Amino acid sequence: MPRIVVCIKQALDVTELKVDSATRRIITVDAPRKISDFDKNALEEAVRLKEKLGGEVVVVTASPEDATMTLREALAMGADKAYMVSDPSFEKSDTLVTSYILSEAIKKLGGFDLIICGEASVDSYSAQVGPRLAERLGVPQITYVRKLSLDGNIVTAERSLEDCYEMVRAKTPALLTVTGGINDPRIPSLMAIMKASKKEIVPWTAEDLKIPEDKAGDKGSAIQVTEVLAPKVERRKIVIKGETVEEVAEQLAKALIKEGVVGR
Amino acid sequence: MGEHTGVWVFSENRDLTLELLGKGSELANKLQTELAAVLLGQNLENLPDELIGYGADKVYVVDSPLFKDLRAEPYVSALTSLAKKHEPDIFLIGSTKRGKEVASRVATRLETGCVPDCTHLSIDENGRLLMGRVVYGGNAVSTHFSRVKPQIATVPPRAFEKLEYKEKKGEVVKVDVELEKPRTEIVEVKEIEATKVKIEEAKVVVAGGRGVEKKEDFELLDELAETVGGNVAYTRPLCEDRKWFTDWVGLSGHKVKPALYIGCGVSGVIQHVAGIRESKIIVAINTDPEAPIFDVTDYIVVGDLYEIVPALSAALKKLLKTS
Numbered sequence: 001m002p003r004i005v006v007c008i009k010q011a012l013d014v015t016e017l018k019v020d021s022a023t024r025r026i027i028t029v030d031a032p033r034k035i036s037d038f039d040k041n042a043l044e045e046a047v048r049l050k051e052k053l054g055g056e057v058v059v060v061t062a063s064p065e066d067a068t069m070t071l072r073e074a075l076a077m078g079a080d081k082a083y084m085v086s087d088p089s090f091e092k093s094d095t096l097v098t099s100y101i102l103s104e105a106i107k108k109l110g111g112f113d114l115i116i117c118g119e120a121s122v123d124s125y126s127a128q129v130g131p132r133l134a135e136r137l138g139v140p141q142i143t144y145v146r147k148l149s150l151d152g153n154i155v156t157a158e159r160s161l162e163d164c165y166e167m168v169r170a171k172t173p174a175l176l177t178v179t180g181g182i183n184d185p186r187i188p189s190l191m192a193i194m195k196a197s198k199k200e201i202v203p204w205t206a207e208d209l210k211i212p213e214d215k216a217g218d219k220g221s222a223i224q225v226t227e228v229l230a231p232k233v234e235r236r237k238i239v240i241k242g243e244t245v246e247e248v249a250e251q252l253a254k255a256l257i258k259e260g261v262v263g264r
Numbered sequence: 265m266g267e268h269t270g271v272w273v274f275s276e277n278r279d280l281t282l283e284l285l286g287k288g289s290e291l292a293n294k295l296q297t298e299l300a301a302v303l304l305g306q307n308l309e310n311l312p313d314e315l316i317g318y319g320a321d322k323v324y325v326v327d328s329p330l331f332k333d334l335r336a337e338p339y340v341s342a343l344t345s346l347a348k349k350h351e352p353d354i355f356l357i358g359s360t361k362r363g364k365e366v367a368s369r370v371a372t373r374l375e376t377g378c379v380p381d382c383t384h385l386s387i388d389e390n391g392r393l394l395m396g397r398v399v400y401g402g403n404a405v406s407t408h409f410s411r412v413k414p415q416i417a418t419v420p421p422r423a424f425e426k427l428e429y430k431e432k433k434g435e436v437v438k439v440d441v442e443l444e445k446p447r448t449e450i451v452e453v454k455e456i457e458a459t460k461v462k463i464e465e466a467k468v469v470v471a472g473g474r475g476v477e478k479k480e481d482f483e484l485l486d487e488l489a490e491t492v493g494g495n496v497a498y499t500r501p502l503c504e505d506r507k508w509f510t511d512w513v514g515l516s517g518h519k520v521k522p523a524l525y526i527g528c529g530v531s532g533v534i535q536h537v538a539g540i541r542e543s544k545i546i547v548a549i550n551t552d553p554e555a556p557i558f559d560v561t562d563y564i565v566v567g568d569l570y571e572i573v574p575a576l577s578a579a580l581k582k583l584l585k586t587s
Contacts, residue, residue, distance in 0.1 A: 014401035014534065017404070026400065095378070096371070096376070096377055125399065127365075128364070128371075130368075131336075131369050132368050132369065135340075135368070140447035141365065141369075143361065156451065161361050161362065162360060162361060164453050164454060165453070165456065166453050167450065167452040167453070168448045169448065170448040179516075180504060222411055223378075223408050223409075223411075224408060224409055224410075225406055227407050228400075228407075229404060231398070231541065235561055237562070238562060238563050239565075240564065245567065245571045245572060245575045246578075248565060248575070249576040249578065252565060252576055253576060253579035253583050255563060256547070256563075256580070257583060257584070259524075260523075261523040261545050262468065262492040262580060262584070
């Protein structure tokens with residue numbers, strides 16, 4: 001029976017970000033955290049496989065801050081056990097470091113048949129941790145999966161690429177990243193939420209994983225962030241009004257012609 | 265660490281390779297260094313010369329049938345061993361879905377960083393590559409640099425312009441490298457029907473969102489698009505929830521930058537807005553005066569798209585004919 005590891009990022013809820021209007025700097029400190037959207041798809045897919053084939057679903061997260069609430073939600077969605085790799089020294093980790101921490105955690109928690117990740121995180125959207133993790137663990141990867149099935153030690157998955165859907169097969173253990181279209185993640189029932197409170201969250205620190213200080217967080221990262229600014233938006237927000245639909249349409253048409261964006 | 269000099273570019277996509285050469289030549293000029301393209305494929309014929317014509321000083325060519333199916337492993341092993349041997353300072357890789365996973369794995373093998381989907385690239389006063397990209401669902405632009413070399417950035421299509429083709433001399437270096445065999449096997453490929461014009465290249469984009477009640481109602485949008493010589497596009501829910509179409513505009517889909525974007529019944533969630541932000545003029549038609557799209561709109565029409573869109577088509581037809 002398969003053992004499936006799902007990697008979860010406790011992401012910023014990007015719809016709740018505030019901007020310092022004077023400096024255009026983004027304020028992330030107070031922004032609510034949540035399970036990154038596509039990671040929910042990854043978890044849902046893992047739980048569905050478990051419901052069909054049996055086995056076990058474990059979730060892993062690497063975070064500089066506490067992620068208990070996020071992991072409780074993952075457990076309520078159907079994961080059996082969660083590993084919270086959390087350490088203040090992970091602050092400002094880039095994908096080089098995050099994939100390293102996750103790979104050390106996954107090695108420590110024993111064997112797996114599949115690792116499923118979201119195609120990218122909803123906040124930084126780099127789509128790198130999945131492939132980097134596959135590289136570190138030396139397993140085949142199938143990215144942007146929109147359909148998947150597992151038969152013994154063969155995983156078959158359909159990838160959603162720019163110009164085609166590509167059906168691909170690989171031997172397990174393998175790593176997959178899934179798109180938002182692969183399923184509709186369940187909303188846990190009250191019963192599932194109550195059950196989840198009894199499931200185990202294993203807390204691991206950098207020391208538990210023997211991650212040296214100079215390989216974590218800012219010190220271990222190759223990439224530095226110089227600034228994060230809100231983009232300049234200078235939209236005019238002109239409201240087109242009129243007595244009738246035709247009048248509105250004509251006014252808008254005239255404005256667009258004047259802008260030189262329609263016609264020849 | 266060795267010398268690390270030169271700007272390299274790679275993409276499995278030809279057009280994107282030329283765009284990378286365009287930006288790469290600007291960076292190489294600034295650093296007064298060499299611009300090289302890596303070309304991986306089979307029977308490449310005069311492609312190396314073409315890349316030289318579009319700006320490359322040097323082209324590294326690896327010719328192998330293993331590159332045929334675009335599996336990650338042969339690409340990753342070729343790029344890694346070339347980069348280890350020649351130590352480029354900067355490596356720009358095309359940010360297609362395939363390119364992104366290849367770049368991530370190459371960066372991991374080289375134990376360096378990678379900043380994905382860069383739309384801003386420049387050299388700072390210390391000779392470092394500054395890499396700017398959109399984050400937080402389009403709500404911010406973050407700027408990065410890499411402490412480790414090569415400095416790797418991936419670059420999306422149409423972020424930069426290619427140079428004009430010019431006959432010139434350059435060096436073609438044929439390389440033999442040991443390639444890893446693919447570890448995945450392709451069972452079947454289904455082509456996604458390409459629309460007539462790529463939506464990224466459309467001058468006018470008429471987008472329909474959840475306010476469009478039936479798939480057939482897109483006739484109205486088709487007519488408007490035809491009137492102004494534009495293309496129709498869709499939001500993600502119409503593709504992923506209603507399964508009407510396959511391709512959407514937004515953060516996770518196509519990013520458009522037309523002269524004119526007209527959103528019809530589009531609410532304007534930030535993921536969609538991230539894909540239209542660079543449009544010159546944004547028009548939105550929505551019955552809900554509180555729709556978030558109106559915050560990023562030049563011309564706001566609070567109204568029913570079923571009335572406004574046909575009336576707008578009619579008005580434009582009339583005015584464009586007489587003007």
